Amino acid sequence: MSKKKVEPIILAIDTSCDDTAVSLVRGEIILVNIVASQVELHKQYGGVFPTVAKQAHRENIDPTVKLALKRAGLKMKDIAAVAVTVGPGLAPSLEVGINKAKDIAIEFKKPFISVNHIEGHLLSPLAKRNTITKNGDNKKKEKEVKKALKTKFPILGVVVSGGHTDFVLIKEYGKYERIGFSIDDAAGECLDKIGRMVYLGYPAGPVIEEFAKKGDENRFKFPLPMTQVKDYNMSFSGLKTFARNLVIKLKQEAIIEGKKGLDKQTVYDVCASAQKGVFRHILYKLEKVLEEEDVKEIWLGGGVAANVTLRKILRFKANQYGIKFRAPYTNKLCSDNAAMIGLVGAKKFERGEVIVKPGELEKIDRNPRWRIGNLI
Ligand code: AMP
Numbered sequence: 001m002s003k004k005k006v007e008p009i010i011l012a013i014d015t016s017c018d019d020t021a022v023s024l025v026r027g028e029i030i031l032v033n034i035v036a037s038q039v040e041l042h043k044q045y046g047g048v049f050p051t052v053a054k055q056a057h058r059e060n061i062d063p064t065v066k067l068a069l070k071r072a073g074l075k076m077k078d079i080a081a082v083a084v085t086v087g088p089g090l091a092p093s094l095e096v097g098i099n100k101a102k103d104i105a106i107e108f109k110k111p112f113i114s115v116n117h118i119e120g121h122l123l124s125p126l127a128k129r130n131t132i133t134k135n136g137d138n139k140k141k142e143k144e145v146k147k148a149l150k151t152k153f154p155i156l157g158v159v160v161s162g163g164h165t166d167f168v169l170i171k172e173y174g175k176y177e178r179i180g181f182s183i184d185d186a187a188g189e190c191l192d193k194i195g196r197m198v199y200l201g202y203p204a205g206p207v208i209e210e211f212a213k214k215g216d217e218n219r220f221k222f223p224l225p226m227t228q229v230k231d232y233n234m235s236f237s238g239l240k241t242f243a244r245n246l247v248i249k250l251k252q253e254a255i256i257e258g259k260k261g262l263d264k265q266t267v268y269d270v271c272a273s274a275q276k277g278v279f280r281h282i283l284y285k286l287e288k289v290l291e292e293e294d295v296k297e298i299w300l301g302g303g304v305a306a307n308v309t310l311r312k313i314l315r316f317k318a319n320q321y322g323i324k325f326r327a328p329y330t331n332k333l334c335s336d337n338a339a340m341i342g343l344v345g346a347k348k349f350e351r352g353e354v355i356v357k358p359g360e361l362e363k364i365d366r367n368p369r370w371r372i373g374n375l376i
């Protein structure tokens, strides 16, 4: 009689930026995914204020871990290992999560797993819903999900967030090569900065997506950057400058016309045109990758992956090349979260990439600039 393999449960923590995130995963299945958001705290600064973030993480971390376990109906004894983001991210923020994970590892004698935050975004499309209901195992659903998720390597991971815009070749789980990246602002950061120019608050990305639906994306033609550069790198600061000059010009025109500021339709058109400009640049470089590299699938992750237009554009391109496209099943897995850290943790646990000796644990330190593909 074949015994069904029960996957180990990983407790995962991410405090890389402004969200205190704790999750419990079983293999690729997300049991709970809790995010204590600090968005309201940082709104007044128009971005993340590191020392404020650290203090909030300190206050939130213990209750968030407790809440995650409670929601999952689990105790520490049920956990196989603890995984935590070690980098990249804000140093003061990372420290809080790492210290908590070390405390858990020591107190409860659990293996410790260091995780790269970008690897989390890369593997986020792998996440599966928890199909186990109170009535028992929903086998049919689980079977369907498993079938749908058979993967072919190499995969092109596209991470588009507030801090990163990366093309990463996933050769196999744990083997990555970053082949392209933004040399300045990240795509999400660029959208946030443009949104700020037209007073959309922080983060502006989701508002830009909504406003873009009501706007004319062809009213203002944003430049296409880096076309003369042969590599897969991107640059968004020129788009930001173009937007700044455009908004200044539009405001001057409005004043001449006797208006107080930009009318609503103009703001919608700026949003639609800016979004088109940012996504057109990503698509241009993505197409270059698809032309020149062996890619079997495209996986999209990161905060901006929540954008439906971006997903549509990438899905369409993948279809044109006859390859699969995947993105996380919920927006909660796009913005920063610990479920994706748990997914990576589960893969590392399977490969035995864990730390068990307290002496080795002491050596683990935050790595704010940890680049994907490099050893820690
Ligand atoms: P992350 O850095 O992964 O936490 O993602 C946050 C970034 O994603 C911010 O720059 C947001 O403005 C951006 N973002 C979130 N949702 C959307 C959306 N629907 N469209 C565009 N950008 C978004």
Ligand code: MG
Pocket (backbone or CB within 6 Å): 117, 121, 161, 162, 163, 302, 303, 335, 336
């Ligand atoms: Mg992130």
